[in-house]
Amino acid sequence: MQQDPSQISSQKLLGLLRSLVAEVRPELDLEKITLESSFEKELGLDSLSRVELISRIERAFGLALPESTFVEAENGLDLLRVLTTLRPHLADLVSAAEARPRSETATLPERARTLVEMLEWHAGHHGERVHIQLYQDDGRGGTITYEQLKTGAQNFAGALQQLGLEKAQPVVIMLPTGADYFFTFFGILMAGGIPVPIYPPARPSQIEEHMRRHARILENCRAEILVTLEEGKRAAQLLKGLSPSLRQIVTAAELRLFTGRSTTVEIRPDDIAFLQYTSGSTGNPKGVMLTHANLLANIRAMGKAVDASPEDVFVSWLPLYHDMGLIGAWLGSLYYAALFVVMSPLSFLARPERWLRAITRHKGTLTASPNFGYEYCLHRLEDLALDGIDLGSLRAAFNGAEAVNPTTIERFAEHFARYGFDRRAMTPVYGLAESSVGVTFPLLGRGAVIERVERDTFMQRHEAVPAEAEEPHVLHFVSSGLPLTDHQIRVVDAAGHELPERREGRLEFRGPSATSGYYRDAEKTRRLFDGEWLDSGDLAYIAEGELYITGRIKDIIIRAGRNIYPDELEKAIGDIEGIRKGCVAIFGSGDPQTATERLIVLAETRSEEPQERRRLQQQVNALATDLIGTPPDEVLLAPPGSVLKTSSGKIRRSASRQMYEEGKIGQRGRALIWQIGGLLVSSLAVQRHRITELLKASVFALYSWSCFVLLVPFAWLGAVLMPNFRLRFKAIRTVAQLFARATRTPLKVVGSEHLRGIAGPCVIVVNHASYLDSFVLAAALPEPFRFVAKAEFSRRLITRLPLEKLQGEFVERFDTGKSVDDAARLLDALKGGSPLLFFAESTFTRIPGLQPFYMGAFKTAADAALPVVPVAVRGTRSILRDGSWFPHRGSITVTIGEMIDPAKIAQESGKESAWDIAVALRDRARGFILRHCGEPDLS
Structure with missing residues (x-):
């Protein structure tokens, strides 16, 4: 009523x-x-x-x-x-509208190389097919078709480009689950940017911790644009104060108002598709770089393991800022044209029956949750709330993203069997962000496999010896299955030697889904890799080819030669009446007197009565002694909220240990006004630093332009008035070197001997990144050379006159055919004896990267049978970008390569055609420049 x-x-x-x-x-x-x-x-x-x-x-x-x-x-x-x-609202959560019917059968984008190509395939082949169903209790949730997703994303892409988004720039998404999230994610991709999902702030009492963590993410990725909702703008403004790079905060509603067209950006399989920041349970967040190729390889491998098809319906409440919800649930559904039924995590937490009711209503075949979700349903839901639930359509209920509890999966299968749940659908899996999401999956339809292992043998010798059926106090480990297709796993000891089956060690993996490292963090990337293998950070053993995870390396406590696994003990203590379930942290804390680790149990309880607290401490001690053979050094009973967790609900043992060692356990969080005050004070420090840096940069820019204005007239006069070519070039070089010294710009030249050793004329080819390139080359190259300049310079006297005196040659740009035609004229120019320098890209842009090379320089060299000398310029683009007249401090490196002889190419390859030789010259020269210019390949 x-x-x-x-x-x-x-x-x-x-x-x-x-x-x-x-x-x-x-x-x-x-x-x-x-x-x-x-x-x-x-x-x-x-x-x-x-x-x-x-x-x-x-x-x-x-x-x-x-x-x-x-x-x-x-x-x-x-x-x-x-x-x-509130307006009157339908409160009967049991009644449900029928799911909307889907359109024709779908085909899969098997040749798609990027996520954008994947979406365009579906939009082009079955655009009216419903892709996303936004779940609501009354059945009135909106739907998004493939064509609507593509159109909405293109609109958002155009808006982001209008805001100045450039290729490969990160954009932060701080949005809840909803249509705007999907449009924003693909809009960023279509605009050439890199999505960076983060979670919106939760309750005000935690805002300071959230903002500081997000600030560390922005500091790492250096995003300039953040997309949020109107209600999140205030929090985003606090974040802007803490993040020097962040310049624009825009809402999804504002992006939606854009009416122009987006500019098509070339996206390649090896481009970063998005940055997945780790949950930070053991330290600062790390940005895992995942390319389009990584994601598609993982999606295809997981789909093969579960026999995914367009007939599937994936029901999810998982957050879209975590890999399991974003990749496994949404992008996997998108690839396989499965209906994606989605609700927000808050909808699930408020009423977990919604998850099960959505499966019932839409006949869900696939779903996923961390172990927490299954446990939550067990202790939160009463039979009355489950009236009408039917889980018989499920063929796989994935359990991953955190430790899988054998008791939970057994109890869930038993309890929900009466609602049609088939225990064979319970599918424990293993994955991590560094492998996109999935690493191992069990055989489909088999159900969970749980091993019973001798406790003492495992804790002391790290051997997983199967226990006898009647043996008490055994360890239970759940199989996570076999490696996905084309992926491999191994278990190694501390020295990196691979261990045999049933021996516990460090888990490593490799495969096409594996990341190339952490964004802008070379040191952590170095520690991630062990040759071609990646370190998972987990302990595990393999039995009959299947993976059994035993714990996190950093969380294992070593005491008296025994390994103590916090996860098992935490769950057992959480079952004690009076201790808050899921709110127990066990960690080791160094004892400076004995130089050993003390075993600390931090458990939340609401009880403040002394006698009850003594009872709880005694039970914890007894349980720990029973399970691990030793009592803890300290049992700390703390009020609710003392055990720190990540946004995904994982226990932050390292952070809890730090709070314990700092004596902050049990302290109430600061009031919202004090949290905001602390953030504002921090932001003032950041803003002061930002203003100081801006002032320093402005002074440098003004000084640089002053030097330029003073020196360039001498260069111009020297080029025009000196009596011969060598003296003119010397005048230019002298002024260019003085300019570098005056602005304290380090100029490093590598390989000068390669140019000095050439007797006679040659063709020099260089990448083009900035207006500074000509000055840099004049200062850096050891021998005089002549420029091949674009024809626009010949139309102004102030540029034409010095270039003509320096024997420059003018050619049309943006016309490959014209460039080849100019080769005949340039052949005559080479007879003068001095090297002829070409900017092989012809022009430059703001976007970092090596563009395709024009053929003019190489056709000229092939026709004249002259060597090509590749020269790579590095650093000029960051000092002065296209479209900007604000120079920045930086260093420049000019690397001169060995000459490439066309006669030698003809001899080695047997090619006789001048065009074939020109193509080979281009490819070799471009390969050298690509290796030394420090920028990605845009060809």
Whole structure:
């Protein structure tokens, strides 16, 4: 029954609040509780308690609260404001509209090389087919077809390009699950940018920690644009203050208003498709670089393992800023033309039955969740909420992204069997961001395989010896299956030697899905690789070819020669009545007196009664002794919120250890005003640094232009008035070298001997990155040379006169045929004896990268049978980019290669055609320049 918002009773709401508090915090004085009492600080209500409170309020008032209420409401008054502004809403969550029918069968983009090509394939072949179903309880969630996704993304791409987005620039996405997220992600790709998904801030009490973590991400990727929603703009402004690179904050609604067309950008398989920042459970976030080729290889391999097809329906509540939700759920569904039914994580947390009801309504065949999601359904849902649930359509329920608990998967299979769940659908998998997402999958339809292993043998000798059926206190490990097609795994010891089966060691992997490293972090990238293999950071063993994960390397505690695995003990302690389930952290803390690790148990409890706390400590000690043979050195019982977690719900043991060692366990979080104040103070320091750097850069730019204005007239006069070519060139070189010294621009020249050793004329080919290139070459090259310049310079006296005196040659650009025709005229120019220098790209742009080479220089060299000398210029583009007159500090390197003899090419290859030889000259010269210019290949 729905209730008129005007009849919402504050006393009834207070009664519901006090009733819940009486259950979870019986020691509190209920009469002192008001609607102004803080849920977290005064009442100690954790996230699950708040979910239960909202659920009771919805049942009592017959209204459905927005998902945002779950994280935004800080006290009863916040809930009252939401309730009194709600319009009557369908509160019967059991009734459901029929799923929308799908259109014709689909074919797959088997030849697609990039994510954009994948989308364009589907839009071109079955554009009206529904791709995304946005789930709502009343069945009225919107849908997105492939054509709509493509059109919306193109619109967003044009808007981002209008904002100045250039190829290969990161763009941060801070959006919740919804249509705008999908349009923004592909819009960034189509504009040539690199999406960087981050999670929107949760409740205000945690905003400082979130903003500082996000600031570290922006500091690493140096994104200039952030896309968010209107409600997120205030938080984004705080982030902008902490991030010097961030210059624009734009909402998805503002991008949607753009009406122009986007410019097509060439996207290659080896381009970075997006940056997946790790959750940061063990340190600062690292940006995993994933290319289009990496992602498509992983999607195809996972699809093969589960026999994915367009007939599948993937139901997901997973966040789109994590690899499992983004790649495994969404992009995998996109490739295989499966219907993607999606809801926000908050929708699931507020009412987990939505996940199961979406599977029922849309006859979901595939779904996925961390172990937490399955456990959450077990202890959160009552049979009444599951009325009408039918999970019989599921053929694979993936369990990954965190440690898989054998007890959870057994209990889930048993409990939900009455709702049609087939235990063979439970599919534990293993993956990590460094391998896109997936590494190993079990055989389809087999169900979970759980091994029982002798505890003492494993902890002391690291051997996974199967235990007898009746043996007590064994370890349980879950198989994650076999490596995906074309992927490999191995287990190695501390020295890097591969171990035999059933021996525990460090897990390494390799394959086409593997990252090339971390974005702008060479040191962490170096530590990631062991030759061709990548270090997973996990401990594991292999049995009959299948992978069994045993723990994280950094989390293992070594005590008295035994390995202690926190995960198992944490779960066991979490089952003690009075300890908050999933809120236990076990870690080692160094003891400076004994030089050993102390075993610390940090467990959350709501109890403040001394006798009850002593009981809990005794139970923890007894349980630890029973499981690992030794009691912990310290059992620390702390209030809710003390155990730190990542955005994906993983225990942050390292961060919790740091809090413990700093004596901060149990301290209440600072009030929102103090958090914002701290962020503002930090942002002022960042802004001061930014302003200081801007002032220094402006002074340098002004000084550089002053030097240029003073010196260039001498160069111009020297080129025009000196009596012969060598003296004219010497005048230019002298001024160019003085300019480099005056601006303190380091100029390094490598390989000068390669040019000095050539007797007679030759063709010099150079990459072109900046207006500075001509001055740099004049200062760097040891011998005088003549320029081949674009014809536009001949139309102005101020440029034509010095170039003519320097025996420059003018050619038309942007016309390959014309460039080849000019070769005959340039042949005569070479008879003068001095080298002739070509900018082989003809022009330059702001975008870093080596463009295709024009044929004029190489046809000239082949026809004249003259050697080609490749020269790579590095650093000028970053000093002065195209379209900007603001020079920056930097260093320049000029690398001169060995001459490439066309006669030698003809002899080695047997080619006689001058054109074939010219092509070979081009390819060899371009290869050398590409290796030394420090920029990517744009051809």
